[in-house]
Amino acid sequence: MISLVLFLLLLCNPSALVSSLNGEGNALLSFKQSIYSDPEGSLSNWNSSDETPCSWNGITCKEQRVVSFSIPKKKLYGLLSPSLGSLSDLRHVNLRNNKLFGALPLELFQARGLQSLVLYGNSLSGSLPNEIGKLSYLQTLALSQNSFNGSFPSSIFQCKRLRTLDLGENNFTGPLPSGFGPNLFSLEKLDLSFNRFNGSIPGDIGNLSSLQGTVDLSHNMFSGSIPASLGNLPEKVYIDLTYNNLSGPIPQNGALMNRGPTAFIGNPGLCGPPLKDPCSDAVASPSSYPFLPSNYPPQNPDDSSRKSAKSRGLSKSAVIAIVIGDVIGICLVGLLFSYCYSRVCACGKDKDENGYGFDKGRKAKKECLCFRKDESETLSENVEQYDLVPLDSQVAFDLDELLKASAFVLGKSGIGIVYKVVLEGGLTLAVRRLGEGGSQRFKEFQTEVEAIGKLRHPNIVTLRAYYWSVDEKLLIYDYIPNGSLATALHGKAGMISFTPLPWSVRLKIMKGVAKGLVYLHEFSPKKYVHGDLKPNNILLGQNMEPRISDFGLGRLANIAGGSPTLQSNRMAPASDQKPQERQQKSTSSDGATVVSSASLGSYYQAPEALKVVKPSQKWDVYPFGVILLEMITGRYPIVQVGPSEMNIVQWIQLCIEEKKPLSDVLDPYLTEDLDKEEEIIGALKVAIACVHGSPERRPTMRHVSEALERLAISTD
Missing domain, CATH: 3.30.200.20 (Phosphorylase Kinase; domain 1)
Incomplete structure (x- = not known):
């Protein structure tokens, strides 16, 4: 009878069957409900039966209060729930590289203690609300690679503790307000690149004395002159002003001095050093005489010949005699040239019109x-x-x-x-x-x-x-008898048999290519840059020794006047190409899928090669790193991950973040070489260093070669 009463009581009060979840847990469950797709199950252990959310994936608590919410790169597809603003002790939000869309909810900025808001790499849109200025403790605001629009909110200047401001790769428009210098004095990183900001660059940016690394204002629509005050920035700061509408002379002071032209390209109106375009002089020649030197004094056409003759003391008869002599001389030279030209043309007519090869x-x-x-x-x-x-x-x-x-x-x-x-x-x-x-x-x-x-x-x-x-x-x-490295790694259509390269041979090839690049970079007469390194351009000799080929070929083809449909160092990024253009697949005789490496050239290019004019030796370090990854993993430089694609650099970084075992990364053909795990991991570390996004952080080829040499002397 007692059991029946208890059962009826529970039936009337079903909430007694579960534990009572606190308010913060309910707020986070609201976020979960706003997520339409969670393919990796990142929110699977968020259960209403728990008393607090402190044990949930991505949640960090302090004294049973939520202080951090971090679930990056998990393909979460949905909206940002306004309920996050009710987490009064929330300090850090990191939802980067997901698939979140929609606007930033105003309620989010009620979490006044927020110190970092990291949402880059999503599809968020709308304007940046003025309420952001209420986050007086904010230190990191990273919203790049989204679709935000509207103007730059001046309320950001109220976030006086801000150290990182990254709004790059969005659709922001309008001019930048003044106020950077006097307000954001703690700012260490500033990236406003790839937007549509216009107007002049605020001069008080030069007062940001704590800035480090690169101040990136590139790929906008800034106009007017470069403020000389930018030279007041720390001298180690690299100022990227490329691809704007700036004009006038480049100030030569402080941080703006001794910069190469690469920091200013894409601004046709800029002049003066370090560019080759000199600034026009105040006494420049009139436009009707564009062939005169810029310092040539203005002349009166009516009296120029008279002054010339008078200044030289020549009489009228002497001038006439000189003119007649010149005419006779020109005629004689013309007759001689005509004779020789007829002989050359006659030779051309005698060519064998049926020649072959x-x-x-x-x-x-x-x-x-x-x-x-x-x-x-x-x-x-x-x-x-x-x-x-x-x-x-x-x-x-x-x-x-x-x-x-x-x-x-x-x-x-x-x-x-x-x-x-x-x-x-x-x-x-x-x-x-x-x-x-x-x-x-x-x-x-x-x-x-x-x-x-x-x-x-x-x-x-x-x-x-x-x-x-x-x-x-x-x-x-x-x-060179043994074909290219591309064929040795992946085979090609029509191959009857395919023998994979063992690890010892791959390491030998790595070392040899590194030595060849060191020679080009440091010991060749002009310290060359190859500029088009890829497996197709690495040939294998009789004993599988590597030989770098096609050096300087693009320039020779252009000089020779061929039909250079060659892949240049200015190819569009892979994201601008259609998948069927990026990967051209065929099937070899043994049924293996073979990708045409001719369609993969852009994946071997250093990221900065698309916007920097002057080649750098670091342009060769990056593709060398991609080639190492290709040799270690056996994969093409474009990797299929489920329904999507990513380049091999992104893929290897993802594998590291997810702590994949070496066997998941390694080329299956190398499973028998797992006893060389230490060497393989060493080579992998070298490759990762080579493909660093910042060219300054990549090692030189000399250091790369020395690191590879230390892996195994016996393979030489």
Whole structure:
């Protein structure tokens, strides 16, 4: 009977069946209800049966009060619940890199003790409410990579403890108000890049004496002159003003001094050092005489000739005699030029119109006698060159041997066709045909190709000779027998068999490529930057030793006037390309899926290469790191993760954050090499250092090479 009474009491009062959740827990459950999708179950242990939310995932409490709410990168899809503002002791909110959308609820700013609000990498929109100024304890405001719009709220200046202000990559508009300097004196990081701010740059930004790293105002619509007060910033601060509408001379004081042009590009109106565009002088020549030097004094056209003759003391008859002499001289030079030009044209008509392969221009070489070979140093850039030019004393073949040899197509690209050429004596060469026609800049081509021909290193493909004519431009290299690293790692369509590279060989290749880049960066005559490093450009020799190829090829192709559809250092970021353009897949004979590496070139480019004009050696460090990741993981530089894609750098960072075991990251073909785990992890650490987003934080190739050498001496 007693049991029945208890049952009826419980039935009448169902709340007695569960524990009573406190108010903060209910507020957080409201947030959970506003989340439409939680694919990783990040909120799965948020249960109303608990007394407090302090044991819930992502929640940190102090004295049973919620002080931190942190669930980053978990693909939460939904809205920010206004109930979060009722958490009176809340200090930190970190919901970065999720899929939250909608506006910031005004109630959120009722949590007056909030110290950090980190929401970057979502899809939040709307304006930034003025209520943000109520957060007087706020130190970090990171809202970049969203879709916020509207103007910059001046109420932010009430957050006088702010250290990080990151509003980059949004849609903010309008001018910036004054007030940075006198109010945000604790600010250490300022990023307003990739918005649509306009008007002039507030001069009081120069009073932010605590700033560190980079002050990023790039990719906006700021106009007017650069405030000289920006020079008052700490000298170690890098000021990025690229891609605005700024104009006038660049102030040369303090933090603005000794900066390279890369901090100012994309502002056509800027002038003066460090740019090559000089500022116009106050006494510049009138616009009707644009060919005169800028310091040329204004003239009266009516009396200029009279003054000239008078100043030199020449009589009228002397001037007439000089003019007649000049006319006669010009006529004689014209007749001589016409004679020589007719001889060259006659030679061109005698060309073998039925030539095949590399044969164009052979008869011209033998029959054109207007200019002798020993006069080639005095030729104009428009005069054709019809001879094979050796760049190595060991070159023992001539053009006739090359043209008679058997040729097989190795590959085609936007730069041209590459042939495997076997001479009669058995010597095998690789010949790249740069294309036909185009501008004839022989002298420029000659200077560039001869500089490249001087490079000698066991890990760089040697350029042995070249040939130039109007119709043909050829580069002759050593032939490297074992194909490219891209094929060795992933195979290619049509391969009958595929033998994966063991770890010892991969490490050997890593070391060799590093040594080749160290040579280019530090020991080559001009301390070169390769600028287009990728697995396709790393060839493998007889003993699988790596040889870096295609150095300087893009520039040579442009000079030669080919059809450079080559991938340049200014490719659009991958996010601007359609998936079918980024990955072109085919199936090999063994059923494996093979991705066309020609479609992956942008993933090997350093992020800053898209907006910085002057190449840096750190541009080579980044793709080297991507290649290391590719060799360690066996994955392409674009990784499929569920229905979405991410580049291999993002993917490896995600694996580290989620503490994935090495076996989940490692190329399956390397499972037998797990006894070399220490070496593999060492190489992985080197790769991660190389792909750092900031070029200043990446190691030099010398340090990279030394680190790899310490991993295992026995692999050399």
